[in-house]
Amino acid sequence: MAEGDKHLLIVDDENALREAIAERLADHGFVVEQADSGEQALQRLSEFAFDVIITDLRLPGIDGRQVMDAALQRYPEIVAIVITGFGTVKDAVEAIKQGASDFITKPFQFDALLHVLTSAFEQRRLKSENAYLRSQLEDRYRIDGLVGRSTVMRDLFHLLETVATTSSTVLITGETGTGKELAARAIHHNSPRRANRFVAINCSAIPETLLEAELFGHARGAFTGAVGNRQGRLEQAHKGTLFLDEVGTMSPALQAKMLRVLQEREFERVGDSHTIKIEVRVIAATHSDLAKMVAEGTFREDLYYRLNVIPIRVPPLRERRDDIPLLVRHFLQKLSEEAGRGAMTVSQDAMRRLMAYPWPGNVRQLENAIERALAFSHGRTQIDVPDLTPEIQSQSATIDSSELWFPLDGMDFEAYIGGVELTLIRRSLERTQGNKRQAAKLLNLKRTTLIEKLKRLEPRAAD
Ligand SMILES: Nc1ncnc2c1ncn2[C@@H]1O[C@H](COP(=O)(O)OP(=O)(O)OP(=O)(O)O)[C@@H](O)[C@H]1O
Numbered sequence: 001m002a003e004g005d006k007h008l009l010i011v012d013d014e015n016a017l018r019e020a021i022a023e024r025l026a027d028h029g030f031v032v033e034q035a036d037s038g039e040q041a042l043q044r045l046s047e048f049a050f051d052v053i054i055t056d057l058r059l060p061g062i063d064g065r066q067v068m069d070a071a072l073q074r075y076p077e078i079v080a081i082v083i084t085g086f087g088t089v090k091d092a093v094e095a096i097k098q099g100a101s102d103f104i105t106k107p108f109q110f111d112a113l114l115h116v117l118t119s120a121f122e123q124r125r126l127k128s129e130n131a132y133l134r135s136q137l138e139d140r141y142r143i144d145g146l147v148g149r150s151t152v153m154r155d156l157f158h159l160l161e162t163v164a165t166t167s168s169t170v171l172i173t174g175e176t177g178t179g180k181e182l183a184a185r186a187i188h189h190n191s192p193r194r195a196n197r198f199v200a201i202n203c204s205a206i207p208e209t210l211l212e213a214e215l216f217g218h219a220r221g222a223f224t225g226a227v228g229n230r231q232g233r234l235e236q237a238h239k240g241t242l243f244l245d246e247v248g249t250m251s252p253a254l255q256a257k258m259l260r261v262l263q264e265r266e267f268e269r270v271g272d273s274h275t276i277k278i279e280v281r282v283i284a285a286t287h288s289d290l291a292k293m294v295a296e297g298t299f300r301e302d303l304y305y306r307l308n309v310i311p312i313r314v315p316p317l318r319e320r321r322d323d324i325p326l327l328v329r330h331f332l333q334k335l336s337e338e339a340g341r342g343a344m345t346v347s348q349d350a351m352r353r354l355m356a357y358p359w360p361g362n363v364r365q366l367e368n369a370i371e372r373a374l375a376f377s378h379g380r381t382q383i384d385v386p387d388l389t390p391e392i393q394s395q396s397a398t399i400d401s402s403e404l405w406f407p408l409d410g411m412d413f414e415a416y417i418g419g420v421e422l423t424l425i426r427r428s429l430e431r432t433q434g435n436k437r438q439a440a441k442l443l444n445l446k447r448t449t450l451i452e453k454l455k456r457l458e459p460r461a462a463d
């Protein structure tokens, strides 16, 4: 297997057997992680794109079938091997129908497992396309245009559906590119207002002098250039939904007018004294911290409370890495179709880097990265590491520096780095059930180096 390290997850609740296999697979160049339950396996799969998963079918709690399904759903490229008990060939056949590459029956010789693994890798290329067809995006992982399978996103979908049944004002917050506008549209399309209009206005994109007329409309001659009477966006959204994007950039005068709309449900067009009654649901969005702006006096407190009736936070992509494989597939399907190309896959190595990158521009940036990768992969059917930008390529080995803590009054550098080293070594040992050789491999260290470091950092733990 010359394509660089293969990452493998082995799942079995029989500790002695699992550890023995893990050890021998590590000797054969695999980077091995172990899970002693289905629950633990699902947790690891949500964070990391393994090349191979080997799972016993019979596990207490979440069983091997569910583990395998979860692995294949997220990563159609993964090689899945199931371990069955004697006399349960039926289960094995079933697993293969569900997409497993092969099976092996307990008890087995290690060489037999190695043989199964090697031929599975050889066959994988052939199966790619079928795997993609099988792994079509399921409805339960989407609401409107929003897709996501992480727990936070599924909770969010649920919240959006619930909120849709009401007419309450909603304030959506989140970093740029997280999907705030899509969330607002999802509320509208799931609400009884869906037959009426969803009208969006971006308060930061329109010059302040024009924003008022844009929002409230104007009477003929209200200002230079106001040739006729004109409806504003607010009126257009009557009985529907008004989406006030970047609401934090509204001027104080406009904030006062908007407050009146929310309180009295009435307003006047610019240059007109006739009062118009309106029935509209307002969804506002912002990437700024409105509470802080209130404290600083740049945003009206009363308007803030009127908007923040139902607060919805869309989390940044780096807090929901489990969405990345699904989003990648979603954009790949969409973009390759638009480009008139056939089904495309992503190598697990590329997927690992995509999942490790911190995505400051969130989902929008991910979409752009996939578009770029698609262009770079011209003539091939699989996206691989060189198709990604250098920053994303180099991610897998580095840590998320945005999570680094730097105290106000400085720090003891050596002690801090030592603490980081010790934490990483402990995590690695946890993951390999205390096996130092495998832990060292996960850290790309020599076993002796790991032991030396442990001795230095935590003298008692090295014994
Ligand atoms: N969960 C998602 N599923 C699919 N596409 C998404 C998702 N989230 C965001 N996108 C896509 O990412 C892009 C940005 O989404 P959107 O415009 O809703 O973000 P935003 O939070 O309003 O960003 P900004 O603050 O920059 O206006 C869009 O192209 C959108 O289709």
Ligand SMILES: [Mg+2]
Binding pocket: 180, 181, 245
């Ligand atoms: Mg937006």
